[in-house]
Amino acid sequence: MKELVMDLFDLNNEIALVTGAGSGIGQRLAIGLAEAGCAVACFDLATSAGLEQTAEEIRQRGGRALTFKGDVTQADDLAEAVRRTEVELGALSVALNCAGIANAAAAEEMPLAQWERLMAINLTGVFLSCQAQARVMLPRRRGTIVNIASMSGSIVNRGILQAHYNSSKAGVIHLSKSLAMEWSDRGVRVNSISPGYTLTPMNLRPEVAEQRKVFERDTPLGRMATVDELVGPAVFLASKASSFCTGVDLVVDGGFVCW
Template identity: 40%
Template structure:
């Protein structure tokens, strides 16, 4: 019985930013449990590499080039997926970037870039794929937030990133409340520092890394697969009673 709750056979899943890191690991997890996976990736080369990795394992997958800050393009992507497969069951809004700058010196351009990708892009993804799920009366959306939406990181300065991720968490709860009675669940995962290309520069700074580890009870960074496992749970029927939840996977960072 319980094994069947994780079975995604016949379902269609879309993962934005799915060409590498957390996105690719998530696509792998969903595909391993039977889903047909669509990688939505802005970088064609990264997308092709991710697609090749999935297909090398025999998984059914395809690639859509997508800039999540372009709302019309996100809508077109959702429409194309449903037109081809007749359905979309799972949408993972994972695409995001991290930049740093002191608040008082932050250029408008950097503020807008981070907010556009990390918050607006998540909303556009929820809206576009959510519409089709609402029409079908079922579906699961998982947004990738961050512990940065709960606490303010140090020593790096990233007010735009923190604000965007806090917005993702509240967006998740808001849409979950709107759509619960219409069969669509909306949840989020809030990771700690994960060993990816995004955190490579920060982790290479000995002062930063020392602070990160001192503030993390488990004393380690996370792996993309550990976040993918959280997404798999929330996307599956094993989480059928769960909506509006922010699943914190932070190695204990936010307990203090």
């Protein structure tokens, strides 16, 4: 029985593409998919210092990994990454879209360029990623796509001026549901994960130490998530364990949205 249960989460022989794999949540989830058995194509900007480190950690664990440098706002970059993934690793069956940015500004003062850049990466970038991935999954009638949203797509964080970020993540949640319904009868599942406050490098900077205390205070479990705690939800949605789940937004927030 134990072996049967573990088999539900087994990703051996699956081929994954992870965007935003050079840092933070994307880096940990790329490694997590490899630990579950996936061969992983890691995609991030050319300026990402951690992309090669992600691939090397996967290889040190005995896994297969490739790196691709590109921009999720560029459809051609994504199409080429998918093409090379299929040539060098095999048929793409799992996609995890983590690329995104965050910043803050008062809505009444926010420059249009700031709004447009964040939307281009966080929302259009997820759409273009899903589009490129689905174009090879749909003809085979097999694949699962997981998009990283945020609890900020469902609630508004107190004291943080992020109308653009919150809107982009709400868009990711609804985009995932919309694609799930379009592709539900064609073998491709689409879900999203909405993390709460998480200890990524951005939140570990000394200058946000006081803000971290507020995040911990406001989370019912009394702390922020570690990036390790997002691996289980990602493996679940990528594996047979979630075979009847599509259009789901899995909130991983320590209970934050309950308050």
